[in-house]
Amino acid sequence: MPLAYRGTLTAADVDVMSWPYAAIALIDEGRGLPEWPRFLAAHPDAEIRWKLASCPGLPPDVVDLLAADPDVEVVEEVARWTESPVTARLARHPDPRVRIAVAFNPTTPLEAVLALAEDPELPLRWALSERTDLPQALYARLADDPNDRVRAAYARNPGIGPALIHVLAADPEIQVRRAVAEHPHVPLDLLAELVVDDRAAWNPLPRISAATPAELAELAGSPHTAVRMLVAQRRDLPAELRDALAVDTDASVVRAVAPHPGLSEELLRAMVARHGVQVLSRVAANPDASGSLLEFVTRHRPGVRNALKEVAEHPRATGPALLPCLADRTARPPAAAHPALPPEVITGLLADEDRRVAKEAAGNPSLPRAVMVELVP
Template identity: 40%
Template sequence: MDHLLLGLAANPALPSALLGRLVDCVIESGPDSVIAEVAVVLAERPDLGPAHAAALTAVYGEKVAVCLAERGRLDTADVDPAVWPLAALALLRHGTAPPAWARVLAAAPDALHRRLLAAEPAVLSAEVVDLLAADPDIDVVAELALEAGPELAARLARHPHAEVRLAVAHNRATPPPVLRALLTGEGLPAARACLVCDQEPVPFSHDPQCGRADCDLPADAACDGTHQSTGHRIRRAALGNPATPGEAAAHFADSPSVLLRWSLAGHPDLPQTAYARLAADPVPGIRMELAGNPGVGSAVLGVLFADTASHEVLRSVAHRADLPPEVVAGLARSPQAGVRRFLAQRRDLPDAVREALAGDPDAGVAARAAAHPGLSEARLRSLLDRFGDQVAAGIAANPDAPAALLEELAGRPHPPRKALRAIAAHPRATARALCACLADGRARRLAAGRPELPVPDLLRLLTDRDWRVVEAAAANPALPAGVMADLVAGAVPAEVAGDGAAPGVG
């Protein structure tokens, strides 16, 4: 793969004449060449003309056709759905394909193509939906169930295969009464099959240490004829579905299954009594899930806030979007530096709390607060004076950090790597700051795409040992047109170049 040409093909400043020469090069090289992937990148360009698009499609086929179809730049007259099913599907999604194409795709020999079609029920006719609902491949029907609207979801909840019912349980468009039935089993006919008994004679219980190379069953797979492991997964999915009626879900607050209680802890519409029982759960992960649940009332939240035994629970409380002001103030005054660090990661704090955390004596708290927008340059410099490199990355990530301060951070004797990476991505980073970022590999990948980078440094990156740096540098709009021309000329076969190819950079 030629990463120089991949980057160049994505370069928004590539002159139209060079774009044409690059297209000619890719076409001449053919679909089996090392630059075949360049064709896909070219197909994504908004300035690719119709003639070039048609020429690329003629050589590279569906790979390019899909890119063009997704951008509304492919004519239905150029597509046979039986030959290019993925391109046809993209046009169906775009709303420009004849409805009859869906019937062709519903009968496609490859189940993957039928499954992709099933994921788009909104663009399908009732006839095609019926075809997919009766598909012999359960994965196709399950995909349809996962994306179905309320009426279709209710219908598929009665499907004889448990895997389809599992998909219905995950679907947030499934009507609440249907989810209740999936949760309790009441009102639905018993499932007649699952993925376990499809493959193994019952009774079967999967060995968690199974070493069979051809086995793709989950570790807990089991079926004695009642499809119990899939039934458990259905209940987990329904408990985690916010459309499931809260009073029905609440009965599982004392379930012996940790996984069911964990799924339930995220349900936003339970009675507060159920949340209170879950707040006393011995599993920290369940309490952590509960702490982030927007349905939890202030009384239960107070219980979780007092849970000093688990930092994970306190972190989840601190990250809640609807955290009451009094709780925010309490967290900011916590004697535990870890709690204050969690809070300092937020970017929506009141000014007074933000300033208090920026002035915190703990370096970890101050470092996290340093990235908070709204801090003045004086405050940022004060943080740097107090804590030095410990807060450098936080300051560098602050969107309000001035260019001069970013230069100072980058120019420190041994700047932290995280600080260099933040500077390389900062919109206010100057050429001087970006040059300092080239010392770190990950920061160099970011800096290579910045137009502010001096041209001599940019040219050196075209021969970097990291291919991601090379691609980013070649895609940099500041790359001189003459260099672009050399890169294209170095790749164009002699019969395409006509007058010979100039040597490319690197």
């Protein structure tokens, strides 16, 4: 099977009777022969039929055959993965495992899902958590679950409406409230309240990513540092908004905006002057940082190890900026690979006791040609 998935085998190489698993791998990739699925759907080995059942694009008659398989695990696999209308029929299957699998399938018709939701035999709390087309009353019932992870799954579902968003935003469990903040349509005023309650936990959020320029400007003027920090994480801010955040009084906001392209060297140096080690590595990560600025970063005292690594990997780093990076264990290998490193230094690193450093130096394009020739066996 690995050979088939890697493209080494083709349909012409495979005897379906001798290598059924390889044939299934090719069917799964859309490279099998048309007659194979019908042959394998009647295979005496239930595991082979089970594997076939998850393949996409099976002919309708093959899906129908698998949906009527005597092995319930085969039927369950069909119910979970097929895009065929057979799911409507399988929603009435006598085995609850099959009906749950139908509920997990995103392509099951809504009317079948609603019928399953009324089935007292089925624990559907997880099964419908990714459906975005359910009635709000059903979402409210499913989200009213004692398990906070289940409530969190529904809290981030784009299908839930404003009323349920507000209910879940008041949930006593922090992970549920964090999930509400990840909802793509959470109201901005509510998002601000959630962020203020838990400012240390936020990664870039969908609602912030989708905010309009006017909304971004409003959020950037928030009295809450965490809100401004979320705005500062965007890398497509209007220049005037980006520059305003660059001179924010809070280091966490400045740290977030520091890698933003387009910032002037004057602003980047001012960040370091005002906030020091708190922003040093992020300034070094700015794609527009000049060689002289990167030298300035490596001379800063106290230093920051992450800043040295950022400099070592920066395409604009100069030789003087790279030399201090060689003193750091983490920054030393990328510095050894940087073409701006002086040739004599690169040559000296070929004998470095750290084999990673020696290997990077050996592959450095600035290694003198004569030394390269000596390295060739």
